[in-house]
Amino acid sequence: MQRLYKSLFGQVVIGLILGIIVGVLYPKFGESMKPLGDGFIKLVKMIIPMIVFCVVVQGIYGAGELKKVGRVGLKALIYFEVVTAIALALGLLLAFVFHPGAGMNIDVGALDASSLSNYVATANKVRGTGFGNFVMKIIPDTVVSAFTS
Known part of the structure; x- marks a missing residue:
């Protein structure tokens, strides 16, 4: 026990x-x-990029031969390019088939900006939600985001 x-x-x-x-x-x-x-959860998410970076560095270091690392890198690059091209082609195909946004005919200049006041009021209410929310905003998302944002 x-x-x-x-x-x-x-x-x-x-x-x-x-x-x-x-x-x-x-x-x-x-x-x-x-x-x-x-x-x-936020603290765990903060250290994930550093863990991934260290794992990649350790993997490259442990691979030994530079040729082997180059071959793996080339395969990863080719895989990334092929999968990205497939995703792009699929997205274009679906856009041509389903025509997203067709028939909406919205004139942006004619929209009433005052209709957004309810959303702004709700956002202002959420802004002051207490100590717990204040602490959550202090914890950065990643180790370096405290320096970058």
Whole structure:
């Protein structure tokens, strides 16, 4: 039993079970813990680009021969180009078949800008939603986005 809660898997399972118990027995308290879970998810998403970069660098380093890395890179580039061309052709084909936006006949100059006031008012209400939302906006999406945005 002691080995279970020392392993990462065991800790995740115990946390999952405790979360279910809190959600069933104390739903209001569980709802108040939402910013904690959102913050954890945001922190995990923040480090994913760095993990991917390190895995790619390690893979290139571990490949050994530069020729092998070049062949893999060339195959990846060809695969990317072929799949992108297929996606582009499919998108164009579907646009010609279904004609998205046809028949709407909207004159942008004739639109009433005051009709957007409800959306602006809602956005202003959402802006001040409390401490949890404030903390979520402080945590950057990626490690470098704190410097870039």
